[in-house]
Amino acid sequence: MPALDLAGHPARDRAPLHRLWLRELRATLALSGPLVLINLAQHGLILADTVMLGRLGAGPLAAATLAHGLYFILFIAGLGLTGTVAPLIAEARGRDGGETDAVRRTLRAGIWAATLVSVPMMALLWFSGPLLAAIGEPPALAEAAGAYMRVLQWAMWPALLFMALRGALAALERPGWALVASLAALPLNIALGLWLAFPAGRGLGMAGIGLATVVSAAFSLALLATVVLGDRRLHRYRLLHGVWRFDPALLRRVFRLGLPIAATGLAEAGLFEAAALGMGLFGASQLAAHAVAIQIAAFCFMVPNGVAQAATVRVGLAFGRRSAAGVRRAGLVALGLAFAFMTLCALTQFAIPAALTGLFLDLGEAANAAVLPVAVAFIGFAALFAVADGVQSVALGMLRGLQDTRVPMWIAIGGYWGLGVPLGAGLAWGAGYEGYGIWTGFCAGLFVVATLLVLRWRRLTAGAMPG
Structure with missing residues (x-):
């Protein structure tokens, strides 16, 4: 930890001030560039699904829009918890100079948090049809939205796990692999959606597009986990080692910060x-x-x-x-x-x-x-x-x-x-x-x-x- 002056400020950096600002600018641009592209790729997944659903007709598009509204409201709640991984790991790296146990334990707590909230959220989404009907949506539209959601909901858990891993890699200033996984998922989602949903392929309609989204989410997670396990520069962190271990103290911190x-x-x-x-x-x-x-x-x-x-x-x-x-x-x-x-x-x-x-x-x-x-x-x-x-x-x-x-x-x-x-x-x-x-x-x-x-x-x- 650097020495602090009496006001609580750190001792002055040795480098000239303009170089410190330039160094910070370069570091921020290098980190934010891949993160922006990841956001655009994930936005592209939503846009691609919307276009394909529109090709199925106005009815499927309207029903899927209702389902997506419910799904993303709950997904945002889950993101609040997985969003704690990056600041907690960054703070631990700054405090301990990259101490590996704190990094690993924080990611593990983020994975547990994503898992624990996914179960009740997916259970709630299973009843989307009756819920939409109860708030006054047309019965046929509510039924179609519910049927679509019973496929789409399975994307929740892998998607939140991906976000936890992405946060860890961002905090380690290694966001490139998350970008690769996001970009790879986009053409897969489109190709599978076209094949599964339309008559030229399996003809599953809305369910086919939902299934393509689930497969793409699982693929992104599997690809990123494989990279984390195989990248030699990440080996010292052993990010997924002992992932099944329960750490109640750190999990409470994740919920306290994430809620x-x-x-x-x-x-x-x-x-x-x-x-x-x-x-x-x-x-x-x-x-x-x-x-x-x-x-x-x-x-x-x-x-x-x-x-x-x-x-x-x-x-x-x-x-x-x-x-x-x-x-x-x-x-x-x-x-x-x-x-x-x-x-x-x-x-x-x-x-x-x-x-x-x-x-x-x-x-x-x-x-x-x-x-x-x-x-x-x-x-x-x-x-x-x-x-x-x-x-x-x-x-x-x-x-x-x-x-x-x-x-x-x-x-x-x-x-x-x-x-x-x-x-x-x-x-x-x-x-x-x-x-x-x-x-x-x-x-x-x-x-x-x-x-x-x-x-x-x-x-x-x-x-x-x-x-």
């Missing part, structure tokens, strides 16, 4: 899910325009999301070393990268909204004429919140590197559900602004959350090290 992360993710995901449901009440044109704007926003978000994951590791390493200057440097570099990229995205969306809409809709079709002006307006809103969205994501990653998750959870819940949803609903229905009101609520909630998270970061890093 607020899960709640934060659910608060944000619930905001967007509620907005989509509300938008449908204002007609097909506004719903279609909303879908276009959200897809553009989601694509841009993959970059700051990857930078946020890198920030968790880089801040966690400095936190483990008790280096206040290193913590601040890692956070500011990540925040600057996200701010710059999302500013570029915002300017692009402001400049060419019609061209961006044309990537998703045939603007020559008369049926889409009513969608274009609404989509242009919604893309303008998306441009307004782009920077705030990137900043809040990276700020969350920075704070997770400090293992600060409880206060950010309350900030997210308060900003999204205490402000964003009520304001959006009031403007949409009370003031008659419809979808425009919902997007105003989006922007307000994201701006408040981003601002409060950055202020939280500044407070924690202004003096002595937190924790």
